[in-house]
Amino acid sequence: MSIKKIIDWRISAEEKSIKGVIDSPFVRRYDQNVGGDGWVYVCDVKIEDGQTLKNVPIATNNREVFFSQEGKPVSLARTNGKWSVTGLSKVDFGFSHITYVTFTEDLAEVISEDWSGYVTRPLTYGELGSIIFTGYGFLPYGTRGRFTQAGVFIEFVGG
Amino acid sequence: MRSLSAAMIEAQESFNPFPFYKILAYDPTLDTISEIVSGTSTQTPLDVTEYCTNVSWDISKISFTLADSDGIFHPDTGLKRSYFRDGAIIRLVEGDERVDELDWMVMFTGQIHGQIGWKISRQQMVLESRISVYSRENSQLYQRRKITTSEYTIGTDIGICLMEICTSFLGLTSAEIRIPTVLGYQFMHITNQLSQVTPWEGIKALLQTVGMEPFFDGEGKLAAFNKNMGRPYSRVYDDLTNIYDYEIPENVGDGINKVRIVFLSANLSKVPGQDQVLGTAQITTGFFTGREELDCWWSDDRKQRSEDTRMVTLKGINDNLIPFIGTESYSQIDEFHGTIIITISIWVPILATVLLAGYIALSLIPDAWAGQFFGFTIPYGRVLQAIDMVAILALMMSLGSAQYEIWGIPYDYVYREMEAIAVEQGLSYWEENELKIENAFLGGYDQADIIAITELIWEKCKNYTRRLRVRNDLSLEVGDIIVIPDGRKFVIINMSKTIKRGEVPSLTLDCYKVMTV
Numbered sequence: 001m002s003i004k005k006i007i008d009w010r011i012s013a014e015e016k017s018i019k020g021v022i023d024s025p026f027v028r029r030y031d032q033n034v035g036g037d038g039w040v041y042v043c044d045v046k047i048e049d050g051q052t053l054k055n056v057p058i059a060t061n062n063r064e065v066f067f068s069q070e071g072k073p074v075s076l077a078r079t080n081g082k083w084s085v086t087g088l089s090k091v092d093f094g095f096s097h098i099t100y101v102t103f104t105e106d107l108a109e110v111i112s113e114d115w116s117g118y119v120t121r122p123l124t125y126g127e128l129g130s131i132i133f134t135g136y137g138f139l140p141y142g143t144r145g146r147f148t149q150a151g152v153f154i155e156f157v158g159g
Numbered sequence: 160m161r162s163l164s165a166a167m168i169e170a171q172e173s174f175n176p177f178p179f180y181k182i183l184a185y186d187p188t189l190d191t192i193s194e195i196v197s198g199t200s201t202q203t204p205l206d207v208t209e210y211c212t213n214v215s216w217d218i219s220k221i222s223f224t225l226a227d228s229d230g231i232f233h234p235d236t237g238l239k240r241s242y243f244r245d246g247a248i249i250r251l252v253e254g255d256e257r258v259d260e261l262d263w264m265v266m267f268t269g270q271i272h273g274q275i276g277w278k279i280s281r282q283q284m285v286l287e288s289r290i291s292v293y294s295r296e297n298s299q300l301y302q303r304r305k306i307t308t309s310e311y312t313i314g315t316d317i318g319i320c321l322m323e324i325c326t327s328f329l330g331l332t333s334a335e336i337r338i339p340t341v342l343g344y345q346f347m348h349i350t351n352q353l354s355q356v357t358p359w360e361g362i363k364a365l366l367q368t369v370g371m372e373p374f375f376d377g378e379g380k381l382a383a384f385n386k387n388m389g390r391p392y393s394r395v396y397d398d399l400t401n402i403y404d405y406e407i408p409e410n411v412g413d414g415i416n417k418v419r420i421v422f423l424s425a426n427l428s429k430v431p432g433q434d435q436v437l438g439t440a441q442i443t444t445g446f447f448t449g450r451e452e453l454d455c456w457w458s459d460d461r462k463q464r465s466e467d468t469r470m471v472t473l474k475g476i477n478d479n480l481i482p483f484i485g486t487e488s489y490s491q492i493d494e495f496h497g498t499i500i501i502t503i504s505i506w507v508p509i510l511a512t513v514l515l516a517g518y519i520a521l522s523l524i525p526d527a528w529a530g531q532f533f534g535f536t537i538p539y540g541r542v543l544q545a546i547d548m549v550a551i552l553a554l555m556m557s558l559g560s561a562q563y564e565i566w567g568i569p570y571d572y573v574y575r576e577m578e579a580i581a582v583e584q585g586l587s588y589w590e591e592n593e594l595k596i597e598n599a600f601l602g603g604y605d606q607a608d609i610i611a612i613t614e615l616i617w618e619k620c621k622n623y624t625r626r627l628r629v630r631n632d633l634s635l636e637v638g639d640i641i642v643i644p645d646g647r648k649f650v651i652i653n654m655s656k657t658i659k660r661g662e663v664p665s666l667t668l669d670c671y672k673v674m675t676v
Contacts, residue, residue: 019576069432073573094424094575097604099612100584106647108616108674111584121431122568142434142568 268379347602384638468567
């Protein structure tokens, strides 16, 4: 293990800012460490590698973030070990194209590929009537869902 | 691989070579390293070979002991001290005694950084200097200062930007650059600019998009080799005659088995929000307005984009006393706003005008008299006026306020951060040792996938380091692929040797074992 690697890990551990995507509606939670009445607005944020940070508070008075919706890219900052949503981001997570490679003695061979990641978007008119087999009328207009790169429906989003 | 002259090849491959070398020093106050490498220098270099012993060379550094009994290179008092001052340019030239010096190869070009070491000891009878000269890429100037390049638009070959860095920020001339101007890969984004990166980082990032790695060759020229190891071999050893040692060095590092290339999509992607109220509108209207147009923006700063917008009427203009005084409609003008249009039917103002005129006209109707001597006057006009007034009031009471909501799906454009991942098959999550490479100049999966696979294979090859000691070969350089008699292939990542007068040097090659797709 080289000194450079140790330094890289340390730098990574001290990283102050990351990107994420709002992954839940905003709710109020009680935080005993906060002064005043102790209520803060929080939401779940999906970060790199598809992991989700739960109940991330919004930085104080950031109405821009509060009035955004699930699926919006945001930036997060860490202070004293706690992440908070500090603003909107111009960069969103896209799809990952994964190539699987095997290695033998002196040969590398690409054996398969796959996609990961999803997009969140409103259902189209066609999807509103076809995703649930009850037909039109059951799902309200504006219902949002998550879809794979190939357009396959994964789940509904939001309330 | 560098080209040797026919005479040099013959001498090098002869059974009994007569290797010869020279160490040349240049005064940095007379010529720059750029002029020397470009071949436009005016000074005649000082041949300091006779003073140099214990010469050791690798691609990044040359070291030697300077035996200077006369003290002519003494840093304070030496007559020729400027040849070993800070920034002095030193070249190592190798060839064969039987070959014209013009055909010899420049194996190293570098500069002295700082002050050379110097020791004089009467007691030990020592008067010598130890000198280290570093290759061009080891200059702090290339790796510390931050630069910002010009902007380049979509479709520009990345080689154009590379040339700007080389010429504007590294001071290289075209004669010092072996990398072609056109690299065959174009910028994918609308605006492209390198900002706040060191020149060397910038060059590496640009070349990474085509799978290349930069280095300065022996002559001090900027060159690059392709990390794709499926390319032709530089040297094939048919037998073991020219391979003296073969070593597999201990390698204790955890090898990279996953490469993640992160890049931004060339196109902005739409990120739609939830269907919601974008704005509300309230309007007061009636017979006095024929047509009202009310702009409705989706945000106060008029920058929010929305689609599939529609109007929901909370209270319409026909919800008052008279239910058919006009029409109300909505249309989206652009992605930022729409317009509510209220049209009052033409009969409403006409009727209002007629009724008012009638009210005046009815006031002229004289009252009638009922009775002989006593009785009442009958105000026919007032009665008719009252009826007219009721009609006017009904019309007036039908005007008032209407309220609307505009619904729609707000959206915004963002750059998607895409990933091309190459990973060894069959790894569990905890077994992955990942290398993350961010390169904003890649714009699509096609190229990013190639780079990811190339980098993964390169990292995998790094696990299999090999060291060979072979017969001296002046044509080899970093990045060359050699093949040993049993068919195994190695890519050279470093070369070194010790040079002594009158001795045939052997070349030590640090290599990675080649894996090909």
